[in-house]
Structures are given as structure tokens and as C-alpha cells.
Amino acid sequence: MQEFHVDSVTGLNALCDQLRGSEWLAVDTEFMREKSYFPQLCLLQVSNGHLAASVDPLAIDDLAPLLDILYDPATVKVFHSGSQDLEIFYLLRQSLPGPLFDTQLAATLLGLGDQVGYGALVQQVLDHSLEKGHTRADWSRRPLEQEQLRYALDDVIYLGEVYLKLVASLREKGRDRWLEDDFARLADPMTYAVDPDESWQRVKGRQRLKGIQLAVLKALSAWREERAIAADRPRRWIIKDEVLLELARRMPDETRQLERIRGLESGTVKRFGETLLERIAAARKLTKGQWPEEKRRSPRLSINQEAMADLLMCSLRLLAEEEGITPSALASQGDIERLVLGERNLAILDGWRKLIAGDALLEVLAGRRAPRVEDGKIYLRP
Numbered sequence: 510m511q512e513f514h515v516d517s518v519t520g521l522n523a524l525c526d527q528l529r530g531s532e533w534l535a536v537d538t539e540f541m542r543e544k545s546y547f548p549q550l551c552l553l554q555v556s557n558g559h560l561a562a563s564v565d566p567l568a569i570d571d572l573a574p575l576l577d578i579l580y581d582p583a584t585v586k587v588f589h590s591g592s593q594d595l596e597i598f599y600l601l602r603q604s605l606p607g608p609l610f611d612t613q614l615a616a617t618l619l620g621l622g623d624q625v626g627y628g629a630l631v632q633q634v635l636d637h638s639l640e641k642g643h644t645r646a647d648w649s650r651r652p653l654e655q656e657q658l659r660y661a662l663d664d665v666i667y668l669g670e671v672y673l674k675l676v677a678s679l680r681e682k683g684r685d686r687w688l689e690d691d692f693a694r695l696a697d698p699m700t701y702a703v704d705p706d707e708s709w710q711r712v713k714g715r716q717r718l719k720g721i722q723l724a725v726l727k728a729l730s731a732w733r734e735e736r737a738i739a740a741d742r743p744r745r746w747i748i749k750d751e752v753l754l755e756l757a758r759r760m761p762d763e764t765r766q767l768e769r770i771r772g773l774e775s776g777t778v779k780r781f782g783e784t785l786l787e788r789i790a791a792a793r794k795l796t797k798g799q800w801p802e803e804k805r806r807s808p809r810l811s812i813n814q815e816a817m818a819d820l821l822m823c824s825l826r827l828l829a830e831e832e833g834i835t836p837s838a839l840a841s842q843g844d845i846e847r848l849v850l851g852e853r854n855l856a857i858l859d860g861w862r863k864l865i866a867g868d869a870l871l872e873v874l875a876g877r878r879a880p881r882v883e884d885g886k887i888y889l890r891p
Contacts, residue, residue: 510666511560514658516568524562525574531557533585533610534578535669538594539648539661546737546744550597551648555579556665558673563661567651572601579606587672589613589627591695599701607696612668614691615675618684618861620833631667634674639663687861705734709801712750716803718757721793724800726757728792732784748777760789807847814849821845823880824873827889828866839866848874 515524528534539552553564553572566572579586579598586606588594590613598606616625621633628639643660679685694700709715709723709730718726730753737744748756752772761767767778767785810818822836822845829836840848840857848855848870858867869889872878881890 510556510558512662513560513562514565515562516565518569518571521564521569521572521574524560524564525578527560528555528557528575528578529581531578531584533557533587533669533672535587535665535672536579536591536594536606537588537661537664537668538597539646540593540597541647541649542743544743546741547600548593548597549649550601552653552661554661554665556662556669558669561662561666563658565653567649576602576606580604582607585610587612587668589630589668589671590624592700595695596701599698604698605696605701607692609692609696610672610676611688611692611695612671612675614688614695615679617838618688618834619675619678619682620835623835623838627664627668631671634671635667637667639667684861687864690860703734703738705731705738708734708744712753714750714754718754720797720800721795722757722760723803724795725760725789725792726753727801728788729753729756729785732788736781748773756785756789760793762786762790807843807850810846810849814846817874818842818846818849820880821848821870821873823887824870824878824889825866827880827887828869832865834865845870 513520513524515521535556535558537554538550539554540548540550542548550566553566553575555562555564555575564572564575576598578584580602585608587610589611591609591611595605595609598604612630613625613627616630617623621630625633628641631637631639640656640660640663643657646657646660648657676685679687706727709727712726712730715723715726729748733744733747733753736747740747749772752770755770755772756767759766759770761770764778764782764786767773767782768775822842825836825840825845829839839862840855844855844857848857855867856862857870869878873889878889878891880887882888883890
């Protein structure tokens with residue numbers, strides 16, 4: 510396989526000439542975001558099975574020729590656990606480079622593990638152990654070491670090989686179209702769009718707040734998100750979660766009260782104190798019907814419902830074993846309990862999970878199927 514490191518416009522154009530029209534492209538990125546809100550793209554790797562290249566976006570101002578190829582709808586783009594990589598492409602073009610194939614999702618459907626890591630998947634499928642020494646490297650520093658470039662190229666070289674084997678296995682099992690809905694969700698721009706008004710739901714410890722306190726938290730969290738985006742700084746650098754929680758709990762209305770909040774730096778009070786107080790005051794004026802609500806926890810199951818959940822879990826394990834898939838890849842204990850309680854907007858009742866297990870579990874619930882013991886083994890029977 511030909512290998513290239515591209516750090517010039519001339520080299521990029523030559524690479525694009527060779528990649529154009531590829532049936533598929535294995536894609537990976539190296540990025541940094543420890544000191545920023547948005548990921549900083551530091552290296553982009555691509556392979557079509559005949560050549561592999563690492564492209565330096567810090568040395569090339571305009572990646573448009575390569576992006577045009579990656580966004581070609583006639584070429585399948587292959588990622589492993591690609592959501593973070595795809596966030597970068599969304600930020601570059603406000604759209605996603607479909608069609609997509611994610612080897613982590615495919616591995617789940619083939620019984621190779623639920624959310625299996627890339628190295629573990631390469632080991633299972635190709636019996637090859639990848640070098641892990643540069644996982645935490647600073648990819649923004651130049652020049653890049655040869656060992657880093659080797660590590661980066663190997664990621665897409667073996668990704669392509671894994672892709673071909675997984676596709677063959679899916680076709681053999683008649684499951685090659687089962688992941689279309691999953692891949693479509695992965696390619697949905699709304700997956701990567703940021704809504705500051707929803708950021709409060711990521712604040713750790715928010716469950717300790719209630720009522721008007723959640724309204725204050727929502728207002729402050731939205732402000733923090735907006736500020737982090739504008740400054741391109743991690744949200745924790747603006748105000749930490751625990752400080753937001755304390756502000757929402759106490760709901761100060763004077764600067765001197767802000768100054769008593771532990772962890773709220775004096776510089777932050779000086780620069781943004783008035784804004785914080787205004788946000789708090791506005792949130793406190795909201796009516797009860799405008800307060801945000803945490804998702805309600807499911808009610809406790811009765812003894813009979815617990816028995817039904819156990820019956821469904823037993824059935825789920827039998828169905829998973831039959832298909833060579835881990836039960837957790839199909840549904841969690843919580844999903845099963847919600848199914849017993851009557852919820853139907855569940856992943857187990859959608860797409861390939863519905864085909865493998867969802868319909869059968871509904872029949873168990875309706876009494877039309879049940880686990881039965883025959884010759885010392887359990888089977889799911891009508």
C-alpha cells in the first residue's frame with residue numbers, strides 16, 4: 510500500500526486525484542480540545558485500501574478539495590465510533606459526509622462486543638495488535654514524529670480491512686441493511702447542533718435541584734454555553750458545574766452574595782457578575798409552567814411486574830444467544846422495566862433490535878410466547 514504525509518497544497522491535489530471515485534474511504538482524525546470549546550483538527554487520515562495518507566490541516570489552509578471527495582455521496586465513509594470525528598466535519602461544513610458506516614455499530618450487530626474499542630476490534634477481526642503509545646499525544650505540536658504518523662496511518666489502514674470483513678459478515682447473515690437507521694442518525698446534523706438552552710441537562714448533580722432552582726440552572730447554564738462558544742474555551746473554564754449548582758440553589762440577588770459563592774472567582778464576579786444576577790432574576794420571574802423538569806423516574810415495579818421483567822430478561826438472553834449478540838446491546842434492565850410499564854418508544858422496539866428481539870418480547874408480554882424447559886435447556890416457545 511502506498512503511504513503519504515501531505516503538508517502542501519500540491520500534495521493535497523495529487524492525493525485527491527488518486528482518491529477521487531473510491532468506493533469507500535476509511536477516515537480518522539486527531540484533534541485537541543483540552544483548552545478549547547471546539548475541537549482543533551490536527552491531522553486527518555484517509556485510506557481507500559490502495560493508499561493511505563495523513564493530511565496536515567495546520568499546514569494547509571484550505572482542505573476543500575479533500576472535503577469535496579469526502580462529501581461525495583457515491584463514496585462510503587468508514588469510521589469507528591465516529592461521532593467525535595463527525596462533529597469536526599459538521600463544524601467545517603454544517604453538514605455530514607454521508608453515506609456512513611461505523612464499525613463499532615456493525616461489531617455490535619455481529620456479536621463482537623457492545624461499544625467495542627478500535628484496538629480490541631482489530632485484534633478480534635484481524636488478529637493484529639495496534640500500538641497504543643500515542644493515544645494521549647499532543648497532535649498540535651510540530652513537527653510530528655515518525656512514530657505518530659505511523660500510528661495515525663495504521664488507524665485507517667486497518668480500519669479499511671476491518672470494514673471489508675464486517676461488511677462480508679453482515680451480508681452473510683443477511684443483516685447488511687439492518688444498520689441503515691443507525692447510520693442515518695449518525696449522519697443527522699441535529700445530532701451535532703448545540704442548543705445552549707438544553708445544556709443544563711449535562712450539568713452533573715442537577716438532580717439535587719428542583720422547581721425554580723432548575724429554572725435558574727437552565728438560565729445560567731445557557732449563558733455559560735454561549736460564553737464558552739464565543740470565547741472558544743471549555744465550559745468548565747467559564748464556571749464549573751458545582752458553582753452553577755450553588756448559584757442555582759442560593760439564587761443570589763446582590764454582588765456581595767455572589768462573592769460568597771465558593772469557587773466563583775473574583776475575576777468572574779467582576780466581569781460577569783451583573784449578567785449572572787440578571788439571568789438569575791429573570792429565571793426567578795418564570796411561572797411554574799415555564800420551569801424545566803427532569804425526566805421522571807419510572808415508578809417502582811410491583812411484585813408481579815418484577816416477575817414479568819425477570820421473564821422478559823430471560824427471554825432477551827435466549828434471543829441474544831440465538832443471534833450471537835450480547836443482551837446489553839439489545840436492551841438494558843431499565844429498558845425492560847419500562848417495557849413492562851407500558852412504554853413503547855424504546856430502542857428495543859425499533860430497527861434491527863425490534864427484528865431480533867422486540868417483537869418476540871411483545872409476544873411474551875401478551876402471553877403468546879414464553880420460556881420453557883425441555884431436556885434440561887430453556888427455549889422460547891409459543
